[in-house]
């Protein structure tokens with residue numbers, strides 16, 4: 607079986623590509639390398655180009671008429687950048703997805719798995735969100751994800767397509783076999799900051815905000831190993847029709863568009879993450895506590911029961927394994943860049 611993976615040269619897309627290959631499924635990568643890495647596509651079927659390039663899509667499907675699914679990961683993804691350049695984000699993510707879906711429908715590929723984001727949820731008083739929780743996308747980036755979900759839903763209803771939107775929580779780690787991983791130079795997320803302090807690029811790890819109403823006062827997030835995330839896509843491809851059938855049977859409604867949270871369902875606070883990091887590395891880090899920054903939110907974690915129930919998927923790797931693989935990959939990536 608073949609699966610088109612847009613954005614397959616990126617951090618998450620490349621991990622999905624490896625997971626598909628390991629499961630005996632052939633990924634066909636479409637990526638314009640605007641941020642993705644050519645080296646992640648080595649020895650794979652790779653088309654360099656844009657998701658909205660009609661001629662290229664026609665060629666891909668002519669050369670691989672047995673593509674049954676599209677996993678759509680390609681997007682611009684940096685939240686502060688989206689605030690500065692909303693045109694580019696709406697254009698690249700929304701407009702081009704609109705075209706991509708139109709062409710996929712034309713080409714007969716009507717089973718879609720979409721990379722959505724937990725960034726579209728509103729704050730929840732108990733910090734846990736399920737797929738029916740209130741939405742409130744608060745950046746141009748998050749709004750593009752929300753709009754793409756809406757478009758996908760309408761396409762499913764109108765054009766006999768079926769789609770699964772996966773709302774990712776906070777991916778960490780790298781492919782456990784170290785074939786690919788994150789390639790951002792200065793990651794601004796929590797684990798990236800911890801690694802920067804560990805590697806001596808920064809002196810101090812700042813915990814910003816210690817008065818939230820969480821179990822230890824610090825913010826809470828749901829970290830998910832990128833390999834677990836990738837495996838959810840493999841499961842979705844393998845059980846696609848079955849999932850829709852069992853939802854229809856249990857819920858007595860036929861809905862061709864389904865949303866699933868992908869998280870570990872537990873939540874980890876900033877203090878817990880820093881402690882886990884120091885346990886994994888065996889190194890005490892210099893930590894300082896400061897006030898929350900403007901715009902900071904306490905965070906949320908996933909209720910991931912729907913994915914467990916219908917996909918039979920749940921996380922299998924721990925936060926510690928995510929930290930270990932992130933550090934190992936960061937060292938491999940650094941040495942590759944120095945060569």
Ligand SMILES: NC(=O)c1ccc[n+]([C@@H]2O[C@H](COP(=O)([O-])OP(=O)(O)OC[C@H]3O[C@@H](n4cnc5c(N)ncnc54)[C@H](O)[C@@H]3O)[C@@H](O)[C@H]2O)c1
Nearest residue numbers: 613615616617618637638639640641642656657680681721
């Ligand atoms: N990384 C996260 O924390 C996170 C969280 C939630 C959701 N997501 C979503 O997961 C997906 C993958 O994210 P990632 O972290 O791997 O990002 P990434 O930047 O590493 O990968 C995105 C890939 O898409 C490609 N691309 C972008 N625009 C394209 C276009 N018009 N045509 C063809 N290729 C294009 C880029 O070159 C890149 O390889 C994105 O849709 C993102 O919104 C990511």
